[in-house]
Amino acid sequence: MTFPLWLALVGSGFVISLTPGAGAIFAMSNAIAHGWRRSIWGILGQQVALLVHILVVAAGVGALVAGSPVLFAVIRYVGAAYLIYLGVRQILAKPVEPASDDLEMLAPPQSAWTMFRRGVLVNLTNPKAIVFFLAFVPQFIRPDLPLVEQYTVLVLTVFAIDIAVMWFVFAAAARAIARLTRSVKGQRVLSRVFGGLFIGVGVLLAAVH
Template sequence: MSIEFLVTALIVTVSPGTGVLYTLAAGLSRGWRASVVAALGCTIGIVPHLAATVLGLAALLHTSPVVFDVLKYAGVAYLLYVAWGTLTERGALQVDEAASPPSPVRIAGTAVLVNILNPKLSIFFLAFLPQFVAAADPAPVARMLELGAVFMALTFVVFAGYGLVAAAVRDKVLSRPSVLRWMRRTFAGAFVALGVKLAFTSL
């Protein structure tokens, strides 16, 4: 495992994106357990993209504008749905203690969909992983799976770290309704911005 791969993968996972935002929101609204579940869901959401890369389907996605657009706009629609739920207190930043908290399955399911419905991940893996597989490697598929597993492990650790930090300041945020409103609007706006950015993404 090269240091170049580890450094590059770490930079990618640390960079804020939809998964990071959702994990932060889970930590702020429901505490550290929810943030860990969200981090796990985001990590699981990488599996289909990794599998598509290894099986060669990502190459088809890269050369098929129709398939790419279908996944892209499904992802945009879902990000807007998450943004609306966050803004109206029914989604990622639902903090009403009297209301039934979202189940771990629901938290994880939303996190999985956030990553699955992002076709850019397949394109990223298609461009990223082969660079670290030697042309003379006798088992390139196994090597790519190994690299993918390390990337997923880094994703979980980094995302969980973000979520735990958010959970640590949760009480301070919840005790100040004005801050919570600002946070809710900020997160909703960020999800909308990411949706718009995805909508204008092209092959």
């Protein structure tokens, strides 16, 4: 993986990890209920699920590379278009009326293993993740270079970014972010910001390889 492409991976990884989703909500709820330090166990569980998704996608992408480099290129550009589509959909998404403003719904104490296991399940049971990674992964893979090294760099980079964002952003600022996502105005702001970022990432990845 070239250095410019790796920088694009880092930038894209931060945008994607910063976009609120099931994983971010899980990290925030753990931090609110069990404390910032202990929330790391759920975040580590999420990384195991991410690894499974990437391995599944890598197996399919590897078959495409071996069979048809042209088809691989088509998948890459379609993937970039899908990221742009996600951005447009994020901007147009209607905010959900908050059901409650109670941020102190503390759960009973959970063991590290319980939080880890639930973290795995939160990401593993999201079928959209496979589709997303099928769009995302090919943007950073060069079919003419050794695949193992490229996937190793990709996985380590994605893990480092996701852990940093989930723990030091969402979990650390759990209460403030939770309040923002529970207001209609806050949801609109987040949708527009992250939708625009997704569109920018899609355009960037279509141009840089």
